[in-house]
Amino acid sequence: MAGLREKQKADRRRRILQAAGELFRSAGYDHARIEDIAERAGVSVGTFYNYFGNKGDILLETVSMEVEEVLEAGNALVAEPPGAVPEAILALILSYYEHSLTYLSKEMWRTAMAVSIRAPETPFGQHYTALDRRLSTQVCAMIAGLQARGLVRAELDPQAVGELLFNNLNMMFIEFTKDEAMSMAALTAAVERQVRPLAAMISAPPAG
CATH class of the missing domain: 1.10.357.10 (Tetracycline Repressor, domain 2)
Structure with missing residues (x-):
């Protein structure tokens, strides 16, 4: 179970990074909102803050x-x-x-x-x-x-x-x-x- 949880955490982190990169490129860093990054990554805003400040x-x-x-x-x-x-x-x-x-x-x-x-x-x-x-x-x-x-x-x-x-x-x-x-x-x-x-x-x- 611990191995599965770590895999799920790594996957969420990867999805957030990928979503952020896509938005930074398309909208620009300053205009990319954390809410939009979370939505694109398929996670809640609260989950976003579990990984990144x-x-x-x-x-x-x-x-x-x-x-x-x-x-x-x-x-x-x-x-x-x-x-x-x-x-x-x-x-x-x-x-x-x-x-x-x-x-x-x-x-x-x-x-x-x-x-x-x-x-x-x-x-x-x-x-x-x-x-x-x-x-x-x-x-x-x-x-x-x-x-x-x-x-x-x-x-x-x-x-x-x-x-x-x-x-x-x-x-x-x-x-x-x-x-x-x-x-x-x-x-x-x-x-x-x-x-x-x-x-x-x-x-x-x-x-x-």
Whole structure:
């Protein structure tokens, strides 16, 4: 019975998250009402509050779900980098971008970013910042791994290089979310244009 109850709870939580995501996309985050989310999910408003305190809690969980999945995919790329330095770095960055709109719209990303900046000391702001740091750490791990394979110049600080790359990909993603007309193809093309020369500069010279 305990297993069945847990399964039912997980199903209700999934339905609420899915319903909220659909409404955030169609009506906009600010205009989506908790009553409408509950109705679409097939639960009462009281049940909604058993799982989430407000819309912000749903948004944060959705962001967390997004980042956890890209981190998991990124771990495989860090462990087995595809190709030389430019290809490996771009594979990691583009894996972040390609998954970024799976659960969130551009408007949802803008809202999450705004909340984290406006209220950095809140649980939402702190958790959002922690997720960003984990992504930055993964980019640094990619550079360190490439350096350990002799592909990145030995004299370079892999953390500094990784942070530089992450800061750029993060800023470019912010620009992407600010511009509703900007396509994913335009974003990836712009970042590839920026990353390739940097990757060439940090690549170790050929042996011999």
